[in-house]
Amino acid sequence: MRNAWAPDGGSADHWVGTALEHDDDHDDGPEAEAPDSRPRLRTVFISDVHLGTPGCQAKALLAFLKAHPSDRLYLIGDIIDGWQLRRRWFWPQSHNDVVQKVLRRARKGCKVIYVPGNHDEFARHFVGHKFGGVDVVEDAIHTTADGRKLWVLHGDHFDGVIQYAKWLAYLGDNLYELTLRLNTHLNSLRARLGLPYWSLSQYLKHRVKSALNYVLRFEGAVAAEARKRGLDGVVCGHIHRAEMRDIDGTLYCNDGDWVESLTALVEHQDGRLQIVQWQAQPAKAARPAITPQAVT
Numbered sequence: 001m002r003n004a005w006a007p008d009g010g011s012a013d014h015w016v017g018t019a020l021e022h023d024d025d026h027d028d029g030p031e032a033e034a035p036d037s038r039p040r041l042r043t044v045f046i047s048d049v050h051l052g053t054p055g056c057q058a059k060a061l062l063a064f065l066k067a068h069p070s071d072r073l074y075l076i077g078d079i080i081d082g083w084q085l086r087r088r089w090f091w092p093q094s095h096n097d098v099v100q101k102v103l104r105r106a107r108k109g110c111k112v113i114y115v116p117g118n119h120d121e122f123a124r125h126f127v128g129h130k131f132g133g134v135d136v137v138e139d140a141i142h143t144t145a146d147g148r149k150l151w152v153l154h155g156d157h158f159d160g161v162i163q164y165a166k167w168l169a170y171l172g173d174n175l176y177e178l179t180l181r182l183n184t185h186l187n188s189l190r191a192r193l194g195l196p197y198w199s200l201s202q203y204l205k206h207r208v209k210s211a212l213n214y215v216l217r218f219e220g221a222v223a224a225e226a227r228k229r230g231l232d233g234v235v236c237g238h239i240h241r242a243e244m245r246d247i248d249g250t251l252y253c254n255d256g257d258w259v260e261s262l263t264a265l266v267e268h269q270d271g272r273l274q275i276v277q278w279q280a281q282p283a284k285a286a287r288p289a290i291t292p293q294a295v296t
């Protein structure tokens, strides 16, 4: 899965490189207006940023936002993790920079719509208000350039078993292989203690399978509700699993997250929708391959 730009376009490669090198928040003024500048997207959808947690990939998100200017920006929930912040205050400069970047974008004329999620449910008290050019809404209906009506929501209202979401991060991982090895050690220990054989890998496989079933149920339920409302599709987040596919004639889009998979959903000027996976900076070591494989 590549980024939204054409890998063969020479000029596109140039600005991508620039964006990766400078992700500070001060030089996107005149550059953004330059004639050969980055292609402007119609809409960017992001969610599950989890600002306020060590897992938040704020720097990657800053680089992504910079490289993807847009007319509209939807923040679809779990942007700030109020649950974690209540337990332990964690707010580095890069997290501040993300907030500043979003507000700056709004000031420059980007329409910013914030749909709170369950981790930032405190913001649901402010639904109907506008802060620094950011509209806070319960949910929204987005009309694409080609006239499709999409229901935009976080998605937590659809799950009864939120803790399963934690397992999603491990889908597509080499976890299985690791557990097979762990299993050997575990069971030689159990044998020495006189305990019967117990398969850790089977236990985990069952858990992952349950998680996968949960994902499918979630996706199906959200799409069905969008259909019931007479809409063409839905854009949500919450389960940290980017996806874009047709479910019984309804378009289901999930923009993923900025904790592990570093994904967003973008709409091009012609209404074409695409999932973008941000690539780690070349200077850093490659990220471990724990990105959900279903990202297409």
Ligand SMILES: [Mn+2]
Pocket: 077, 078, 117, 118, 119, 154, 156, 237, 238, 239
């Ligand atoms: Mn959520």
